[in-house]
Amino acid sequence: MMTDFRIETERLILRRWRDSDRKPFSKMNADPKVMRYFPKRLTEEVSNHMVDIIEAEFEECGFGLFAVELQKGSDFIGYVGLHRPSFEAHFTPAVEIAWRLNWPFWRRGYASEAARSVLDFARDVVRLEEVVSFTSTLNLPSIGVMKKIGMVCDPAENFMHPKLPVAHELREHVLYRTRF
Numbered sequence: 001m002m003t004d005f006r007i008e009t010e011r012l013i014l015r016r017w018r019d020s021d022r023k024p025f026s027k028m029n030a031d032p033k034v035m036r037y038f039p040k041r042l043t044e045e046v047s048n049h050m051v052d053i054i055e056a057e058f059e060e061c062g063f064g065l066f067a068v069e070l071q072k073g074s075d076f077i078g079y080v081g082l083h084r085p086s087f088e089a090h091f092t093p094a095v096e097i098a099w100r101l102n103w104p105f106w107r108r109g110y111a112s113e114a115a116r117s118v119l120d121f122a123r124d125v126v127r128l129e130e131v132v133s134f135t136s137t138l139n140l141p142s143i144g145v146m147k148k149i150g151m152v153c154d155p156a157e158n159f160m161h162p163k164l165p166v167a168h169e170l171r172e173h174v175l176y177r178t179r180f
Helices: 019-029 044-061 110-124 140-148
Strands: 006-008 012-015 065-070 076-083 096-101 130-136 172-179
Touching (some): 006 110, 012 110, 019 044, 044 076, 065 110, 076 110, 110 140
Parallel strands (some): 096 130
Antiparallel strands (some): 006 012, 065 076, 076 096, 130 172
């Protein structure tokens, strides 16, 4: 469907995944600092399966989680893109914007820069009417990105993530929306 599709920003390239992305993706997903606001770190097998799911979503939907690299360099630094949540909640079915960057690339504005371009893609290419984003109430860095890219939160829409145990510290989630 979109085998060669790329989004370029001032500093970043968002593109489809390569086999060479698998090893740094797996390493990133095993890093406790990167995975602080996720229920657990991921094994290499689970990370590779996730890449397969991401690529299948591109083929099926015409969108997915783009691999991200710097314009000045070709190494994988994380992902930013669109995804369909796999659980039921008051706001699903939906398309979410999501990101995960390796920690050496945090606090440089890369997530916001890439996410803005993905929102443009969602509106102009995919023609979505709305995109959501959600995270644990504890994940202040991601909440900051959501605010920075203009997403809006109604605290009445916060929810308990159905895939996390009742007593899990990350269970309470905020929900942000962007309507086009």
